[in-house]
Amino acid sequence: MDYFIELFFSGLSRGAIYALIALGYTMVYGIIGLINFAHGEIYMIGAFTSFTVATILTILGLPLLAIIVLTGIAAVVWSASYGYTIEKIAYKPLRHAPRLSALISAIGMSMFLQNYVLLAQTSDFLPFPTLIPDFAFMEPIAHIVGSTDLVILITTTVSMIFLMVLIKYTRIGKAMRATAQDRTMAMLVGINVNRVISATFVIGSSMAAIGGLLIASHIGQINFYIGFLAGIKAFTAAVLGGIGSIPGAVLGSVVLGLTESFATGYVSSDYEDVFAFSLLVLILIFKPSGLLGKADTQKV
Amino acid sequence: MFTLQELKRSALISLWFVFLTFPIMVVKVNSIEKTVQWRWMNVVYVLVGSFVLSLLFRYFLYRKEQQSGEDEQQGDNTGRSLIHRLLIVPKYRNMIYGVLLGTAVVFPFLTSSYQVNIMTTALMYVVLGLGLNIVVGLAGLLDLGYVAFYAVGAYSYALLNYHFGLGFWAVLPIGGLLAAMFGILLGFPVLRLRGDYLAIVTLGFGEIIRLVLENWGGFSQGPSGISNISRPGFFGIELSLEMAIVYIYYLMVLFVIVTIFLVNRLQDSRLGRAWIALREDEIACQAMGIDKIKTKLAAFSLGALWAGIIGVVFAAKTTFINPASFTFLESAIILSIVVLGGMGSIIGVIIGALVLILLPEYLRALSEFRMLAFGAILVCMMVFRPQGIIASIRRTYTYKPRNRDEA
Structure with a gap:
């Protein structure tokens, strides 16, 4: 039973991280109908920025709490800037081009960013400093639920609530929903669509940065290639939940995280990634609209 | 072509890129030995590189927009490249094929x-x-x-x-x-x-x-x-x-x-x-x-x-x-x-x-x-250039208006 609970919580925290990345996919898809293939790379850049900042701050000898806060801020700021810039360079000129052009451009961007980090930093796995200490009050259940898992779950929940409030109650959130529904109409009623799209990329990238920071300190090592796999898996989660739907992305991520965790725990860890990819293929074949998505009808 | 305003904008963009690439390009830390390496030269490269690239990027984007406007005015213009024009004439085409094949055959001997x-x-x-x-x-x-x-x-x-x-x-x-x-x-x-x-x-x-x-x-x-x-x-x-x-x-x-x-x-x-x-x-x-x-x-x-x-x-x-x-x-x-x-x-x-x-x-x-x-x-x-270096040519029927004298 302990093993089951352990797997459950590790799957839950895995799903929480996927959710942070999947939100970026789903929001961008909802607004401009593009699979932002470079999103995984933004997450990777978030992890690298936090690695750099956290190490410098550790050398300077700051208290742990200050390190965590400053690292988080740095990761969010830089990832959001990358998200903003990528949209301006690779997607904005293609807004009226066919869907496939934008997708190819996104793939190119992803390759570019991966190799940019590879060349500027290193191709080796880098050991990430432990930021989250083992809490004393977690001691009795530490063998089932790790402290990092707890932090991941809390951070993700807070981020989700923040996002929900942002989208439901603020002006920009309203503008986003309007743009997602009908871009032309939104433009007609005076919404600056370009700004809304930029905001979407910034918010999505910030979420991915938080995910990058959490996963890096959870797994303890980073590499230029982590974005690719995480990106594909988060995309799987977004599609599973119904792409374009925010609650769907969260639900899909949790389902994917649990599936992976149980599959690796009870079946075999060799095929961990195969499970995720097979799940993706199966959903797209049998229910492309996902769990919470609505099937879109094709207009002629 | 490049007004002062454009240059100023590119300068701002290049500053933005310096900020953007700072943690990846300039700083390199070693978390085991606890050393930080600052590669300040990269700032200069990024500054100059992104300045030039941003000018080029916007120039080409501008030209592309100009061109698509012209295309719409002129209707379907057959923007065929030199290679296409060469390949249309059978004489040149056979010659090119011959040369290519010859080169391919003797290549291993040379x-x-x-x-x-x-x-x-x-x-x-x-x-x-x-x-x-x-x-x-x-x-x-x-x-x-x-x-x-x-x-x-x-x-x-x-x-x-x-x-x-x-x-x-x-x-x-x-x-x-x-x-x-x-x-x-x-x-x-x-x-x-x-x-x-x-x-x-x-x-x-x-x-x-x-x-x-x-x-x-x-x-x-x-x-x-x-x-x-x-x-x-x-x-x-x-x-x-x-x-x-x-x-x-x-x-x-x-x-x-x-x-x-x-x-x-x-x-x-x-x-x-x-x-x-x-x-x-x-x-x-x-x-x-x-x-x-x-x-x-x-x-x-x-x-x-x-x-x-x-x-x-x-x-x-x-x-x-x-x-x-x-x-x-x-x-x-x-x-x-x-x-x-x-x-x-x-x-x-x-x-x-x-x-x-x-x-x-x-x-x-x-x-x-x-x-x-x-x-x-x-x-x-x-x-x-979404159509690639050499765009594929769609098969078209050419319609020749008949001469009035013949009719």
Whole structure:
């Protein structure tokens, strides 16, 4: 039973991280109908920025709490800037081009960013400093639920609530929903669509940065290639939940995280990634609209 | 052309990029030895580089917008490049073909076997590019897992050779057909999907094949791969290593010629025109009575067939394969070839393959920037020139207004 609970919580925290990345996919898809293939790379850049900042701050000898806060801020700021810039360079000129052009451009961007980090930093796995200490009050259940898992779950929940409030109650959130529904109409009623799209990329990238920071300190090592796999898996989660739907992305991520965790725990860890990819293929074949998505009808 | 305002804007953009690249380009930390390395020179490079690039980026974007405006005014202008005009005249065309063929034939006698080896690789990518061109360029199905079919071909030769001692020529059709079968197997369920979903599913499929090859040790010998695969036989005569390299080179030249011939014929056939029509408008196509599933499956399996055949050649050429040769990057390279050359254009794809494979080989110093450049090429081509270096020319009927005197 302990093993089951352990797997459950590790799957839950895995799903929480996927959710942070999947939100970026789903929001961008909802607004401009593009699979932002470079999103995984933004997450990777978030992890690298936090690695750099956290190490410098550790050398300077700051208290742990200050390190965590400053690292988080740095990761969010830089990832959001990358998200903003990528949209301006690779997607904005293609807004009226066919869907496939934008997708190819996104793939190119992803390759570019991966190799940019590879060349500027290193191709080796880098050991990430432990930021989250083992809490004393977690001691009795530490063998089932790790402290990092707890932090991941809390951070993700807070981020989700923040996002929900942002989208439901603020002006920009309203503008986003309007743009997602009908871009032309939104433009007609005076919404600056370009700004809304930029905001979407910034918010999505910030979420991915938080995910990058959490996963890096959870797994303890980073590499230029982590974005690719995480990106594909988060995309799987977004599609599973119904792409374009925010609650769907969260639900899909949790389902994917649990599936992976149980599959690796009870079946075999060799095929961990195969499970995720097979799940993706199966959903797209049998229910492309996902769990919470609505099937879109094709207009002629 | 460049006003002060433009320059000021570029300066601001370059400052933005300095900020953006700061944690990745300038700082490099070592978390074990607790040292920080500041590479201040990179600030200068980024500053200058992004200044120039931002000017160029906006200049080309501006020119593209100008041009598309002009095109709309002039109606359909036939923006044909020099190569197209040369190829239209039969005399020049035959001359170019003759020269190319002559160069290809004497190439091994003029250069070392190292050069011949590189050229063989480039020719393999030409065929792979032409194969993917059927799927992506003609039928408009973005296939990101093309390398899976390549792997199927390579592994079918390696395994059949290892277990049953089958020769190259026996496996060549088997490998191709197996890959085509995989194409149909994958294509059948996924072809109902919309374009971008299809791309992701094929990507997933490619990764599944690679992961299975890596983990199913009993079947594929896992990450350590299969070695000592026999080279292609030459009427039962044992060839020396150098002779074998030249032999494979000539085989590839032959394959390229056959492929060009077949793809060219295919493009103008009923099936080829159905692909192009399907790419342009699926619904209109179905209304015209084109069987969508059958046409798409044909594209998928034909594309896969070529990948499978080249996979067999690849296994025979290197005599060693392992799953690491069949990563997503390989698919991305082949896709770059097709996109750079011009989707749907045969000459374009050939030039694209030669440029993308040969340039990094000869510019060794730049070879580590290869993948970086491929990524940048994909983005820039899509933004500035979606039709590729050499755009494919649509078959058109020319209508000559009759002279009044004759009438």
